[in-house]
Amino acid sequence: MVVGYDIGFNFILPNxxxxxxxxxxQNQHNFNSMEFIPKYDLMTKNIPFFGIPILENLNSPNKTLVIGHNFRNISDNELKxxxxxxxxxxxxxxxxxxxTFRTLVILNNLTSNAYESLPFEFSRLKKTPFIDLKKKFTSHLNPKYISLYLSKDNYKPFxxxxxxxxxxIKYVDCNCDEPCFVCKNKTLRISKGENNIECIIYNC
Known part of the structure:
Protein backbone atom coordinates (compact mmCIF):
# COMPACT_ATOMS: atom_id res chain seq x y z
CA MET A 1 0.00 0.00 0.00
CA VAL A 2 1.30 3.44 -0.92
CA VAL A 3 0.22 6.49 1.05
CA GLY A 4 1.13 10.08 0.19
CA TYR A 5 0.27 13.33 -1.54
CA ASP A 6 2.77 13.46 -4.43
CA ILE A 7 1.38 11.99 -7.66
CA GLY A 8 4.35 12.93 -9.88
CA PHE A 9 5.75 9.43 -9.60
CA ASN A 10 8.43 9.82 -12.26
CA PHE A 11 10.25 12.12 -9.86
CA ILE A 12 10.14 9.44 -7.15
CA LEU A 13 11.15 6.35 -9.12
CA PRO A 14 12.88 6.07 -12.51
CA ASN A 15 11.55 3.97 -15.39
CA GLN A 26 -23.11 3.51 -9.97
CA ASN A 27 -24.47 1.71 -6.91
CA GLN A 28 -23.70 1.80 -3.21
CA HIS A 29 -20.85 -0.53 -2.26
CA ASN A 30 -18.43 -0.66 0.65
CA PHE A 31 -16.46 -3.46 -1.05
CA ASN A 32 -15.92 -3.92 -4.78
CA SER A 33 -13.41 -5.03 -7.43
CA MET A 34 -11.90 -3.40 -10.50
CA GLU A 35 -10.44 -5.15 -13.54
CA PHE A 36 -6.72 -4.74 -14.09
CA ILE A 37 -5.21 -6.11 -17.33
CA PRO A 38 -1.58 -4.93 -17.61
CA LYS A 39 0.50 -5.02 -20.78
CA TYR A 40 3.13 -7.11 -19.01
CA ASP A 41 2.98 -10.51 -17.34
CA LEU A 42 3.76 -9.03 -13.95
CA MET A 43 3.61 -12.14 -11.77
CA THR A 44 5.44 -14.60 -14.05
CA LYS A 45 8.20 -12.13 -14.96
CA ASN A 46 8.46 -10.93 -11.36
CA ILE A 47 7.90 -7.27 -12.24
CA PRO A 48 7.15 -5.23 -9.09
CA PHE A 49 3.96 -3.15 -9.07
CA PHE A 50 2.24 -1.02 -6.45
CA GLY A 51 -1.10 0.77 -6.17
CA ILE A 52 -2.30 4.05 -4.70
CA PRO A 53 -5.92 5.30 -4.45
CA ILE A 54 -6.35 9.05 -4.98
CA LEU A 55 -9.54 10.71 -3.75
CA GLU A 56 -11.23 13.13 -6.13
CA ASN A 57 -12.31 15.46 -3.31
CA LEU A 58 -10.72 15.85 0.11
CA ASN A 59 -13.82 17.41 1.65
CA SER A 60 -15.13 17.10 5.19
CA PRO A 61 -16.79 13.65 4.83
CA ASN A 62 -13.59 12.24 3.29
CA LYS A 63 -11.13 13.49 5.91
CA THR A 64 -11.43 10.31 8.00
CA LEU A 65 -11.87 7.97 5.02
CA VAL A 66 -9.36 5.24 4.18
CA ILE A 67 -9.51 3.16 1.01
CA GLY A 68 -7.89 -0.23 1.41
CA HIS A 69 -6.88 -2.41 -1.52
CA ASN A 70 -5.09 -5.54 -2.65
CA PHE A 71 -4.34 -7.24 -5.96
CA ARG A 72 -5.84 -10.65 -6.77
CA ASN A 73 -4.95 -13.07 -9.57
CA ILE A 74 -7.72 -14.13 -12.00
CA SER A 75 -5.77 -15.67 -14.91
CA ASP A 76 -2.24 -15.70 -16.35
CA ASN A 77 -2.26 -12.00 -17.22
CA GLU A 78 -5.39 -10.66 -15.56
CA LEU A 79 -5.69 -9.28 -12.06
CA LYS A 80 -8.44 -7.79 -9.96
CA THR A 100 -8.69 7.26 -9.15
CA PHE A 101 -6.55 4.18 -8.65
CA ARG A 102 -3.03 4.37 -10.04
CA THR A 103 -0.79 1.34 -10.41
CA LEU A 104 2.96 1.93 -10.55
CA VAL A 105 4.82 -0.69 -12.63
CA ILE A 106 8.60 -0.58 -12.13
CA LEU A 107 10.06 -1.74 -15.44
CA ASN A 108 13.84 -1.95 -15.11
CA ASN A 109 17.03 -0.70 -13.48
CA LEU A 110 16.43 -2.80 -10.38
CA THR A 111 19.21 -4.62 -8.59
CA SER A 112 18.61 -8.15 -7.35
CA ASN A 113 18.13 -6.97 -3.76
CA ALA A 114 15.94 -3.95 -4.59
CA TYR A 115 12.67 -5.83 -4.26
CA GLU A 116 11.38 -9.18 -3.13
CA SER A 117 8.11 -11.11 -3.04
CA LEU A 118 7.75 -12.50 0.48
CA PRO A 119 5.09 -14.78 2.04
CA PHE A 120 3.66 -14.26 5.50
CA GLU A 121 5.07 -16.19 8.44
CA PHE A 122 3.32 -17.63 11.48
CA SER A 123 4.41 -17.99 15.09
CA ARG A 124 2.83 -19.27 18.29
CA LEU A 125 3.89 -16.05 20.01
CA LYS A 126 2.21 -13.76 17.46
CA LYS A 127 -1.56 -13.59 16.98
CA THR A 128 -1.50 -12.52 13.32
CA PRO A 129 0.72 -13.32 10.30
CA PHE A 130 3.86 -11.24 9.81
CA ILE A 131 6.92 -10.77 7.59
CA ASP A 132 10.37 -10.60 9.19
CA LEU A 133 12.39 -8.30 6.93
CA LYS A 134 15.63 -9.01 8.79
CA LYS A 135 15.69 -12.53 7.36
CA LYS A 136 15.87 -11.19 3.81
CA PHE A 137 17.39 -7.71 3.92
CA THR A 138 20.58 -6.78 5.75
CA SER A 139 19.88 -3.05 5.49
CA HIS A 140 17.01 -0.67 4.61
CA LEU A 141 14.60 -2.41 6.98
CA ASN A 142 11.92 0.24 6.45
CA PRO A 143 10.61 -0.40 2.88
CA LYS A 144 9.32 2.48 0.78
CA TYR A 145 6.54 0.59 -1.01
CA ILE A 146 4.57 -2.57 -0.25
CA SER A 147 2.04 -4.28 -2.52
CA LEU A 148 -0.40 -6.87 -1.14
CA TYR A 149 -1.26 -9.87 -3.31
CA LEU A 150 -4.08 -12.27 -2.29
CA SER A 151 -5.54 -15.36 -3.94
CA LYS A 152 -9.21 -15.03 -2.83
CA ASP A 153 -11.77 -12.25 -2.44
CA ASN A 154 -13.44 -13.34 0.81
CA TYR A 155 -10.68 -12.45 3.27
CA LYS A 156 -11.52 -10.22 6.20
CA PRO A 157 -10.17 -6.75 5.21
CA PHE A 158 -6.93 -5.73 6.85
CA ILE A 169 -1.41 -7.69 9.57
CA LYS A 170 -4.00 -5.49 11.29
CA TYR A 171 -7.52 -6.81 10.71
CA VAL A 172 -10.22 -4.15 10.39
CA ASP A 173 -13.00 -4.18 12.99
CA CYS A 174 -16.42 -2.83 12.03
CA ASN A 175 -18.80 -1.16 14.50
CA CYS A 176 -21.80 -0.97 12.17
CA ASP A 177 -25.28 -0.97 13.73
CA GLU A 178 -26.34 -3.94 11.62
CA PRO A 179 -24.02 -6.45 9.93
CA CYS A 180 -23.00 -4.93 6.60
CA PHE A 181 -22.01 -6.73 3.40
CA VAL A 182 -18.35 -6.91 4.41
CA CYS A 183 -19.11 -8.21 7.91
CA LYS A 184 -21.33 -10.96 6.48
CA ASN A 185 -19.25 -12.06 3.50
CA LYS A 186 -15.59 -11.18 4.13
CA THR A 187 -14.69 -13.28 7.15
CA LEU A 188 -11.80 -15.55 6.10
CA ARG A 189 -8.51 -14.98 7.92
CA ILE A 190 -5.12 -15.88 6.51
CA SER A 191 -4.00 -19.24 7.83
CA LYS A 192 -0.77 -21.20 7.82
CA GLY A 193 -0.10 -23.26 4.71
CA GLU A 194 -1.98 -21.04 2.23
CA ASN A 195 -0.17 -20.32 -1.03
CA ASN A 196 -0.23 -17.21 -3.24
CA ILE A 197 -0.55 -14.80 -0.33
CA GLU A 198 2.40 -12.47 -0.23
CA CYS A 199 3.77 -8.94 -0.24
CA ILE A 200 5.89 -7.40 -2.98
CA ILE A 201 8.39 -5.17 -1.19
CA TYR A 202 10.46 -2.43 -2.84
CA ASN A 203 13.39 -1.70 -0.58
CA CYS A 204 15.54 1.00 -2.23
Missing amino acids: IEVIENIYDP IDIFSYCLRKRCFVELPKF FLKQKIGQIK
Whole structure:
Protein backbone atom coordinates (compact mmCIF):
# COMPACT_ATOMS: atom_id res chain seq x y z
CA MET A 1 0.00 0.00 0.00
CA VAL A 2 1.30 3.44 -0.92
CA VAL A 3 0.22 6.49 1.05
CA GLY A 4 1.13 10.08 0.19
CA TYR A 5 0.27 13.33 -1.54
CA ASP A 6 2.77 13.46 -4.43
CA ILE A 7 1.38 11.99 -7.66
CA GLY A 8 4.35 12.93 -9.88
CA PHE A 9 5.75 9.43 -9.60
CA ASN A 10 8.43 9.82 -12.26
CA PHE A 11 10.25 12.12 -9.86
CA ILE A 12 10.14 9.44 -7.15
CA LEU A 13 11.15 6.35 -9.12
CA PRO A 14 12.88 6.07 -12.51
CA ASN A 15 11.55 3.97 -15.39
CA ILE A 16 8.00 3.41 -14.22
CA GLU A 17 4.70 3.12 -16.01
CA VAL A 18 1.57 4.51 -14.37
CA ILE A 19 -1.72 2.73 -15.18
CA GLU A 20 -4.87 4.63 -14.23
CA ASN A 21 -8.28 3.19 -13.32
CA ILE A 22 -11.27 5.38 -12.47
CA TYR A 23 -13.73 4.05 -9.91
CA ASP A 24 -17.08 5.79 -10.41
CA PRO A 25 -19.73 3.97 -8.33
CA GLN A 26 -23.11 3.51 -9.97
CA ASN A 27 -24.47 1.71 -6.91
CA GLN A 28 -23.70 1.80 -3.21
CA HIS A 29 -20.85 -0.53 -2.26
CA ASN A 30 -18.43 -0.66 0.65
CA PHE A 31 -16.46 -3.46 -1.05
CA ASN A 32 -15.92 -3.92 -4.78
CA SER A 33 -13.41 -5.03 -7.43
CA MET A 34 -11.90 -3.40 -10.50
CA GLU A 35 -10.44 -5.15 -13.54
CA PHE A 36 -6.72 -4.74 -14.09
CA ILE A 37 -5.21 -6.11 -17.33
CA PRO A 38 -1.58 -4.93 -17.61
CA LYS A 39 0.50 -5.02 -20.78
CA TYR A 40 3.13 -7.11 -19.01
CA ASP A 41 2.98 -10.51 -17.34
CA LEU A 42 3.76 -9.03 -13.95
CA MET A 43 3.61 -12.14 -11.77
CA THR A 44 5.44 -14.60 -14.05
CA LYS A 45 8.20 -12.13 -14.96
CA ASN A 46 8.46 -10.93 -11.36
CA ILE A 47 7.90 -7.27 -12.24
CA PRO A 48 7.15 -5.23 -9.09
CA PHE A 49 3.96 -3.15 -9.07
CA PHE A 50 2.24 -1.02 -6.45
CA GLY A 51 -1.10 0.77 -6.17
CA ILE A 52 -2.30 4.05 -4.70
CA PRO A 53 -5.92 5.30 -4.45
CA ILE A 54 -6.35 9.05 -4.98
CA LEU A 55 -9.54 10.71 -3.75
CA GLU A 56 -11.23 13.13 -6.13
CA ASN A 57 -12.31 15.46 -3.31
CA LEU A 58 -10.72 15.85 0.11
CA ASN A 59 -13.82 17.41 1.65
CA SER A 60 -15.13 17.10 5.19
CA PRO A 61 -16.79 13.65 4.83
CA ASN A 62 -13.59 12.24 3.29
CA LYS A 63 -11.13 13.49 5.91
CA THR A 64 -11.43 10.31 8.00
CA LEU A 65 -11.87 7.97 5.02
CA VAL A 66 -9.36 5.24 4.18
CA ILE A 67 -9.51 3.16 1.01
CA GLY A 68 -7.89 -0.23 1.41
CA HIS A 69 -6.88 -2.41 -1.52
CA ASN A 70 -5.09 -5.54 -2.65
CA PHE A 71 -4.34 -7.24 -5.96
CA ARG A 72 -5.84 -10.65 -6.77
CA ASN A 73 -4.95 -13.07 -9.57
CA ILE A 74 -7.72 -14.13 -12.00
CA SER A 75 -5.77 -15.67 -14.91
CA ASP A 76 -2.24 -15.70 -16.35
CA ASN A 77 -2.26 -12.00 -17.22
CA GLU A 78 -5.39 -10.66 -15.56
CA LEU A 79 -5.69 -9.28 -12.06
CA LYS A 80 -8.44 -7.79 -9.96
CA ILE A 81 -8.03 -4.86 -7.60
CA ASP A 82 -10.18 -5.46 -4.51
CA ILE A 83 -11.11 -2.22 -2.74
CA PHE A 84 -12.96 -1.28 0.44
CA SER A 85 -13.78 1.97 2.20
CA TYR A 86 -13.43 2.47 5.96
CA CYS A 87 -14.26 5.46 8.18
CA LEU A 88 -11.72 5.98 10.98
CA ARG A 89 -14.10 8.21 12.95
CA LYS A 90 -17.11 5.87 12.89
CA ARG A 91 -14.90 2.75 12.80
CA CYS A 92 -17.03 1.00 10.22
CA PHE A 93 -17.13 0.25 6.50
CA VAL A 94 -18.78 2.97 4.42
CA GLU A 95 -19.75 3.54 0.79
CA LEU A 96 -16.89 3.75 -1.68
CA PRO A 97 -16.53 7.25 -3.16
CA LYS A 98 -15.40 8.18 -6.65
CA PHE A 99 -11.61 8.01 -6.86
CA THR A 100 -8.69 7.26 -9.15
CA PHE A 101 -6.55 4.18 -8.65
CA ARG A 102 -3.03 4.37 -10.04
CA THR A 103 -0.79 1.34 -10.41
CA LEU A 104 2.96 1.93 -10.55
CA VAL A 105 4.82 -0.69 -12.63
CA ILE A 106 8.60 -0.58 -12.13
CA LEU A 107 10.06 -1.74 -15.44
CA ASN A 108 13.84 -1.95 -15.11
CA ASN A 109 17.03 -0.70 -13.48
CA LEU A 110 16.43 -2.80 -10.38
CA THR A 111 19.21 -4.62 -8.59
CA SER A 112 18.61 -8.15 -7.35
CA ASN A 113 18.13 -6.97 -3.76
CA ALA A 114 15.94 -3.95 -4.59
CA TYR A 115 12.67 -5.83 -4.26
CA GLU A 116 11.38 -9.18 -3.13
CA SER A 117 8.11 -11.11 -3.04
CA LEU A 118 7.75 -12.50 0.48
CA PRO A 119 5.09 -14.78 2.04
CA PHE A 120 3.66 -14.26 5.50
CA GLU A 121 5.07 -16.19 8.44
CA PHE A 122 3.32 -17.63 11.48
CA SER A 123 4.41 -17.99 15.09
CA ARG A 124 2.83 -19.27 18.29
CA LEU A 125 3.89 -16.05 20.01
CA LYS A 126 2.21 -13.76 17.46
CA LYS A 127 -1.56 -13.59 16.98
CA THR A 128 -1.50 -12.52 13.32
CA PRO A 129 0.72 -13.32 10.30
CA PHE A 130 3.86 -11.24 9.81
CA ILE A 131 6.92 -10.77 7.59
CA ASP A 132 10.37 -10.60 9.19
CA LEU A 133 12.39 -8.30 6.93
CA LYS A 134 15.63 -9.01 8.79
CA LYS A 135 15.69 -12.53 7.36
CA LYS A 136 15.87 -11.19 3.81
CA PHE A 137 17.39 -7.71 3.92
CA THR A 138 20.58 -6.78 5.75
CA SER A 139 19.88 -3.05 5.49
CA HIS A 140 17.01 -0.67 4.61
CA LEU A 141 14.60 -2.41 6.98
CA ASN A 142 11.92 0.24 6.45
CA PRO A 143 10.61 -0.40 2.88
CA LYS A 144 9.32 2.48 0.78
CA TYR A 145 6.54 0.59 -1.01
CA ILE A 146 4.57 -2.57 -0.25
CA SER A 147 2.04 -4.28 -2.52
CA LEU A 148 -0.40 -6.87 -1.14
CA TYR A 149 -1.26 -9.87 -3.31
CA LEU A 150 -4.08 -12.27 -2.29
CA SER A 151 -5.54 -15.36 -3.94
CA LYS A 152 -9.21 -15.03 -2.83
CA ASP A 153 -11.77 -12.25 -2.44
CA ASN A 154 -13.44 -13.34 0.81
CA TYR A 155 -10.68 -12.45 3.27
CA LYS A 156 -11.52 -10.22 6.20
CA PRO A 157 -10.17 -6.75 5.21
CA PHE A 158 -6.93 -5.73 6.85
CA PHE A 159 -4.21 -3.13 6.69
CA LEU A 160 -0.46 -3.67 6.81
CA LYS A 161 1.19 -2.33 9.96
CA GLN A 162 4.81 -1.55 9.22
CA LYS A 163 7.56 -1.27 11.80
CA ILE A 164 11.30 -1.23 11.27
CA GLY A 165 12.28 -4.79 10.41
CA GLN A 166 8.75 -6.21 10.36
CA ILE A 167 5.37 -6.04 8.63
CA LYS A 168 2.24 -7.20 10.47
CA ILE A 169 -1.41 -7.69 9.57
CA LYS A 170 -4.00 -5.49 11.29
CA TYR A 171 -7.52 -6.81 10.71
CA VAL A 172 -10.22 -4.15 10.39
CA ASP A 173 -13.00 -4.18 12.99
CA CYS A 174 -16.42 -2.83 12.03
CA ASN A 175 -18.80 -1.16 14.50
CA CYS A 176 -21.80 -0.97 12.17
CA ASP A 177 -25.28 -0.97 13.73
CA GLU A 178 -26.34 -3.94 11.62
CA PRO A 179 -24.02 -6.45 9.93
CA CYS A 180 -23.00 -4.93 6.60
CA PHE A 181 -22.01 -6.73 3.40
CA VAL A 182 -18.35 -6.91 4.41
CA CYS A 183 -19.11 -8.21 7.91
CA LYS A 184 -21.33 -10.96 6.48
CA ASN A 185 -19.25 -12.06 3.50
CA LYS A 186 -15.59 -11.18 4.13
CA THR A 187 -14.69 -13.28 7.15
CA LEU A 188 -11.80 -15.55 6.10
CA ARG A 189 -8.51 -14.98 7.92
CA ILE A 190 -5.12 -15.88 6.51
CA SER A 191 -4.00 -19.24 7.83
CA LYS A 192 -0.77 -21.20 7.82
CA GLY A 193 -0.10 -23.26 4.71
CA GLU A 194 -1.98 -21.04 2.23
CA ASN A 195 -0.17 -20.32 -1.03
CA ASN A 196 -0.23 -17.21 -3.24
CA ILE A 197 -0.55 -14.80 -0.33
CA GLU A 198 2.40 -12.47 -0.23
CA CYS A 199 3.77 -8.94 -0.24
CA ILE A 200 5.89 -7.40 -2.98
CA ILE A 201 8.39 -5.17 -1.19
CA TYR A 202 10.46 -2.43 -2.84
CA ASN A 203 13.39 -1.70 -0.58
CA CYS A 204 15.54 1.00 -2.23
